[in-house]
Amino acid sequence: MDLFSSLFSVLVGYALPFLFVLTVVVFFHELGHFLVARWCGVKVDAFSVGFGTELAGFTDRKGTRWRLSAIPLGGYVKFAGDENASSMPDRERIAAMSAEERRSAFVAKPVWQRAAVVAAGPIANFLLAIVIFAFVFAAFGRVVTSPLIEKVQPESAAEQANLQPGDLVLAVDGKPITTFSELQRIVTVSADVPLQLDIDRKGEVLRIEVTPQHREVTDSFGNTQRIGLLGVTRSPKPEDLTVIHYGPLEALAEGARETYFVVERTLGYLGGVLTGRESADQLGGPIRVAQVSGQVATLGFVPLLSLAAVLSVSIGLLNLMPIPMLDGGHLVYYFAEAVRGKPLSERVQDFGFRIGIALVLMLMIFATWNDVLRLTDL
Structure with missing residues (x-):
């Protein structure tokens, strides 16, 4: 009974607040990609909250499969012509497409539309943070x-x-x-x-x-x-x-200022890490987010909402880093394509994606290691 109580306490105290915060932030990030893709006429094969095995889902009238998947640590939107959730092009599938199918494929769209679709995810994160902060200010002052x-x-x-x-x-x-x-x-x-x-x-x-x-x-x-x-x-x-007390427009303005402050503080800290003024041991991973989510949840729902806004800004900034595989890396590719008048070679893009995967994995391992060290210090 003690073991059951402990497990239940961990679930309610840490796992559920963490999943709430992460799901809200990831859903709106992917929704940004999805909405702009639909606006640009891109066919969306799948919209998934989580990774891995599908637990539940449905297919809408435009052929998009909406999924709730087993591993609740992220999500993705998969476009027609993508090889995987990182939007790497599936060249064999693209070559086998009909002319009509190719017109709705993400890879066939003009570079400005592809850039807009990619940038929409981080932008949605910033807008979500502004709306959450504005709601808190308008409702509670x-x-x-x-x-x-x-x-x-x-x-x-x-x-x-x-x-x-x-x-x-x-x-x-x-x-x-x-x-x-x-x-x-x-x-x-x-x-x-x-x-x-x-x-x-x-x-x-x-x-x-x-x-x-x-x-x-x-x-x-x-x-x-x-x-x-x-x-x-x-x-x-x-x-x-x-x-x-704030009216609706004043609350939105305050929400935008609060979001800007989080961006400024985050970039200031990262700049301090690069110049040696700050220590990188303050970086946290999923364990740290779960721990903080559980702690903040004890203060009430409004502080948990504010944490979701801060995390939304952080995920938006992280995805704008110029690392292949992340949204910022895709934008670098599209900028190069716009300047050159043609895409980078397949070899260069594939090499960049491999480097990007390695960098992201190293960052995840480093952040998780920091989390483990913090836990051992408690």
Whole structure:
């Protein structure tokens, strides 16, 4: 009975939230490919949520097989003329097609249409994130506090820069801010990077340079991450706390800004990894996503929705990486074709796909290894 209870707890606590988040994100990614393909007159052979053996499905009136498959770790849209789910062309099948069949094949479409179909997946991920964030803001609003410093921690970056309790932060590097969370967001991704703070100190506007310190912090779930810290706390006074309510258009604008922030932060972290400023051990794989999904699910459905939005942005960015087999790699091929006036040779494309598969597998193994190391540290 104890074993059964433990398994049930893992299923409900981790597996179901993980599958919910991943299925929503993957479905909309593939739906982007699907809708633009249909708009361009491409025949879609299959739309699958998951890989492997089909568990359930149906065929629509246009001949597309909609599948729910056994391995719920992704999905794909397979176009007429594709060899597999990575959209590698099946040249034997294409050669055997009739003229009418060839007209609806993905590979026979103009390069701009193929590029539009491929780009639609990541774009759908970004749009999904905007809509989710907008829904949360419109339905629940946002609780914010003013960027007023209540306390300065000893031996912190803030103390070294002579920031003082009562200072009101007006801008960071010339960018005006109105909430403490805006200050936090900038600081957390700016470890060891000098920042220029414009502050109001008893009516006098001062400019102070401060460099956030690189620190490891542990959240309430025991997860450790390295971020930049100033060493200041916000004001707890009720008069410094505000609930902002948004109308539909305002919520969409805030959703777009939130999505842009996630993109900016993700690219900033990846850039830090490439330059050696950040450690790659913060990268996570499916185990990490499942763990975080379960933890966030304990906070409620709305935080889980927000996690789905963040993951949607991450998957959109990942797919835009210029690696053959991913959407970004296909776009590189199509760009080369547009410039040359003809596709790259079959040999070059096949070689690129093999390199792409190897790179993706190495990235998956590395991220999963990071996940395992985190689990052993718990």
